[in-house]
Amino acid sequence: MPRPSLRLHFIVTGLLTLCVALAPALRAQRTPVEAERGMVTSAHELASLAGLEMLQRGGNAVDAAVATGLALTVVYPFAGNIGGGGFMLIRLADGRSIAIDYRETAPSAASRDMYVGPDGNVLTGPNSSTVGWRASGIPGSVAGFALALQKYGSGKVTWADVCEPSRRLATDGHVVSQTTAAGLRTYAKLLGQFEESKKIYLKGGAFLQTGDLWKQPDLGATFTRLQKNGPQEFYEGETARLIVDAMKKNGGTITLDDLKNYKVAERVPLRGAYRGYEILTMPPPSSGGIALLQMFAMLEPHNVSALGAQSAAKYHLFTEVMRRAFCDRAEYLGDPDFVTVPTAQLLDREYLKKRMADFSATQATPSDKIVAGLGPVKLTGTATPRTHLYSESTETTHFSVVDAAGNAVSNTYTLNGAYGSGVTIPGTGILMNNEMDDFTAKVGVKNMFGLLQGPANAIVPGKRPLSSMTPTIVLKDQQLFLVTGSPGGPTIINTVLQIISNVIDFNQSATQAVESPRIHHQWMPDQLSYERNGLSTDTATVLKSLGHSFKERASYEGAYQGDGETIMVDPKTKLRLGAADPRKGDSKAVGH
DSSP, X not given: OOOXXXXXXHHHHHHHHHHHHHSOOOXXXXXXXXXXXXXXXXXXXXXXXXXXXXXXXXXOHHHHHHHHHHHHHHHOTTTOOSSXXXXXXXXXXXXXXXXXXXOOBOOTTOOTTTTBOTTSSBOOGGGSSSSSTTSOXXXXXXXXXXXXXXXXXOSSSOHHHHHHHHHHHHHTOEEOOHHHHHHHHHTHHHHTTXXXXXXXXXXXXXXXXXXXXXXXXXXXXXXXXXXXXOXXXXXXXXXXXXXXXXXXXXXXXOOHHHHHXXXXXXXXXXXXXXXXXXXXXXXXXXSHHHHHHHHHHXXXXXXXXXXXXXXXXXXXXXXXHHHHHHHHHHHHOSOTTTSOOOHHHHTOHHHHHHHTTTOBTTBOOOGGGOOOTTOSOOOOTTOOOOOSOOOXXXXXXXXXXXXXTSOEEEEEXXXXXXXXXXXXXXXXXXXXXXXXXXXXXXXXXXXXXXXXXXXXXXXXXXXXXXXXXXXXXXXXXTEEEEEEOOOSTTHHHHHHHHHHHHHHHHOOOHHHHHHSOOEEOOSSSOOEEEOTTOSOHHHHHHHHHTTOOEEEOOGGGOSSOOOOOEEEEOTTTOOEEEEOOTTSTTXXXXXX
């Protein structure tokens, strides 16, 4: 008679096999949008159309991406911005790849304890790192888009051209969607604290209604200035003066020198491989790229496709891989300009093989038993130990672009929280970020999103906060295959992982890969989260028997995970196949 441990193994193995057999074949509700030449997909149709307009004028993917990003400022203020920052990953048809880091930086007046009150507690309310005039980092979006256009645009489209759709949408107005109207009502408490925001976004308290024509004349005037005087106008011209004057008047920290001195950083993309595909992704200060490549390396020895796309066996394996990568992320990742990140060691295949040495197919590993694989971090300079480093909130946005030549852009950017700090700069229509909450306000104290923060992410003037944004491009035989990314804070990394795996391991179409249910585990807390209705009862029963603790995502945090705006290039037909994520009500893929 088998020993008890073996009997358990046979029972669990049987249950896992049954779940694989019962897992329904995925059927996408929609087919991808097909186009022969170019494709843009984003969280709002009008922004996607702004990008398409550039492609139709002879511009390339970079031109289209800049127009899309600027237009989202007008039509998707939830996260679209020129008052925030982010990352752009570019892969050119000639084989070059570039990572543009236009993340916000801490102002020169910022200090380690600027959000700690006299009583030693972290400040809340309008003077905090989350709300109001002191919450903003130096915006990088305009500078980042300008650099991308100047160095990697087609040359057929000017800066004034890419600004025009945004100027038009703001000045002439656009129709308010149901999604936008609902979002503004949801965040009325934040926006209502600031007179300018209340006037613009809440119609003075009367609220914008679905179907209203929404005009934003101040924002239109800002884009007119940017068109006429160029992108540096934001950092040195009238727009800069308006920002600085408002900051001075209201106790903010951003100065004219801060704006003038902001610099975009060009970085070398990380490269990895998975089952014959090459993966290009974002390096630090994004934590996403390293964690993503680690997880793919840990998955590769396993026959993932045989497990079933929604089986307990697959979810168990993916959870264990996520658990280990996120543990390393918490210990070793930070801004590379301020701390040493052991990138090569973390991506070493032998190291990652050892990382999974204690993996069990029949038992979950408690997170408190998982320790950072390279041992305690070795510090350099003024760095201090890392603990539970924070990344931006879930209120971010992603868009993807591919042109006729095969140039591709994957871009993720953010205001941090929804509608950022809630502050709109009078006379500009610019909604500002609350990116300073991405830093550690006080070591050992949770921030607004409930995450414990560590000293390596402490506030330092000029420093960029750690991020989870993971814009990613996948190649096959050196040819463009997939462009993807997502918002979602720490869930970004796992959303991108699952979209790519859905395509490579399960041969799913672009829409199937995007629409499939998603899970998330980030080491701490030791909890597997899943989307509403995304985990069957029998699968949950098996996972529980393996020792997993899990929860359905609550409505307050978004019942669904991410927004994976994705484009696939069919290797045979070369058609661009766009998949807008239905998790966002206004998302749209458009092509020509």
